[in-house]
Amino acid sequence: MLIRVDPDSARPLYDQVAASVRADILSGALSPGDRLPPARDVAGALEINQHTVLHAYQRLREEGLVDLRRGRGAVIAAGAAPLAELARDIDELVGRAAALGVSTRTLAGIVQSHRELRPDSRTLEGPEEVSP
Amino acid sequence: MTTHDLTRTPPEALRHARRMFAIVAVLMPALLTATGTVVMLAWMPTMPELVVTHWGPNGADGHGPAWTYLWLLIGIGLLLPVLMAVVTLALAGAHWGGAARLMGALAAGLAAFALSTSLGSLTLQRVSEESTPPRIGGVMALSFAAMLVVGALAWAAQPRVRPAEGRTLAPRHVVQVADGERVVWLGTTSMPRAALIAVVVMLLALAALAVFMLGTGVDGGWIVGASVIIVALAMATATAFRVRVTPEGFAARALVGWPRIVIPLDEIESVRAVDISPFGEFGGWGWRIAVDGRTGIVMRSGPSMEISRRGRKPFIVTIDGAEDAAALLQAYLDRAADPASNAPDQGGSGS
Numbered sequence: 001m002l003i004r005v006d007p008d009s010a011r012p013l014y015d016q017v018a019a020s021v022r023a024d025i026l027s028g029a030l031s032p033g034d035r036l037p038p039a040r041d042v043a044g045a046l047e048i049n050q051h052t053v054l055h056a057y058q059r060l061r062e063e064g065l066v067d068l069r070r071g072r073g074a075v076i077a078a079g080a081a082p083l084a085e086l087a088r089d090i091d092e093l094v095g096r097a098a099a100l101g102v103s104t105r106t107l108a109g110i111v112q113s114h115r116e117l118r119p120d121s122r123t124l125e126g127p128e129e130v131s132p
Numbered sequence: 133m134t135t136h137d138l139t140r141t142p143p144e145a146l147r148h149a150r151r152m153f154a155i156v157a158v159l160m161p162a163l164l165t166a167t168g169t170v171v172m173l174a175w176m177p178t179m180p181e182l183v184v185t186h187w188g189p190n191g192a193d194g195h196g197p198a199w200t201y202l203w204l205l206i207g208i209g210l211l212l213p214v215l216m217a218v219v220t221l222a223l224a225g226a227h228w229g230g231a232a233r234l235m236g237a238l239a240a241g242l243a244a245f246a247l248s249t250s251l252g253s254l255t256l257q258r259v260s261e262e263s264t265p266p267r268i269g270g271v272m273a274l275s276f277a278a279m280l281v282v283g284a285l286a287w288a289a290q291p292r293v294r295p296a297e298g299r300t301l302a303p304r305h306v307v308q309v310a311d312g313e314r315v316v317w318l319g320t321t322s323m324p325r326a327a328l329i330a331v332v333v334m335l336l337a338l339a340a341l342a343v344f345m346l347g348t349g350v351d352g353g354w355i356v357g358a359s360v361i362i363v364a365l366a367m368a369t370a371t372a373f374r375v376r377v378t379p380e381g382f383a384a385r386a387l388v389g390w391p392r393i394v395i396p397l398d399e400i401e402s403v404r405a406v407d408i409s410p411f412g413e414f415g416g417w418g419w420r421i422a423v424d425g426r427t428g429i430v431m432r433s434g435p436s437m438e439i440s441r442r443g444r445k446p447f448i449v450t451i452d453g454a455e456d457a458a459a460l461l462q463a464y465l466d467r468a469a470d471p472a473s474n475a476p477d478q479g480g481s482g483s
Binding site: 007008035047 | 307309310312314316317318320374378456
């Protein structure tokens, strides 16, 4: 799994680590059931603090992309599967946006506000309101 | 993937290698064993009811019917080589290599060994019917010599096939390293689960046997016990490795911490992702050295990193995502080779 951080970036390090894992899920390099390397190893390779990596893993867990289990470490959750399905659409969207001169930053902002507009839209957990 | 596989053993050479392999590993044992069988059947009427079948340090110490030698001959001289041949042909596939050639030579050698020991032992007992008890030393020396000679001939008879280079795999994504950015790649390579379970089950069975033997006071219990411990230790050091690519280079270590290998960036010449076959090229799995001198951590067939080192043989590691890992390492190599590309590239296009 590829992880990239830019210590000089304004973006928090934990967020950069989490983004790398998300990108690996999107690219198919990580799929549900795959184990993430121990935070200690990631921190050692990136030369950052172990707690930063744990923070990133925690964040991914909140997003439903990762299961954290004591003794088993971080495992890509089943909820991450839909993300890989979006990969092609996102590729296309980013490509079209670039062709139209819209930067990814702007695009991300639009996506974010879109989500904020419709808080009731489906989450990654899948439909929960299945009537009994 | 439908790309044409240029580096695999060419079909013509592969067919030739497999044909010669079949001749030395199947046909030759069959002929040798058939000859031995005919000779033995001719001797049978004149053989004593019971013959010596086992020699200890002080001469003969085991007896059995003369038929024992026939079964021994067929088992070691034919069935075992055929089994080796089938396994080798199945596992090596299209990636023929030195290890497969060695198996062919070994199969032929085994057949010669079986023929020589069984006929030799019986000859001894035909000649010295009731005089001094026969000694087996000479026959054994002769048999090992026969095995070496026939094995060497079988090795020479087979063509030398350049070890399959494996197909170079391209990364699915562009791997770029921007200035100031630290990009690393981490992965774990481990034995296939089925293989792991098989080994663990075998180990447990051996452990149970050791406990039983020690408990009942059978000789050799401690040998079994010691081998269980040694195999368990070997397993612990060889079932899974953590691999990482950093701007400093490549590193891999076993989950238990040892063995480990660190290859600094400046010792690496180039790197690529390849498709390898552990059996054809390395003869098996684990931390291995191939017949052609490459070393590597070989856990399964498929995508692997091949790291060419300065002045040394390449290092191979089988790992999922080898394409990306190799691309990243190559990006660092390119950067080191061309420091100009490291120059500030501010205000890059809006990506």
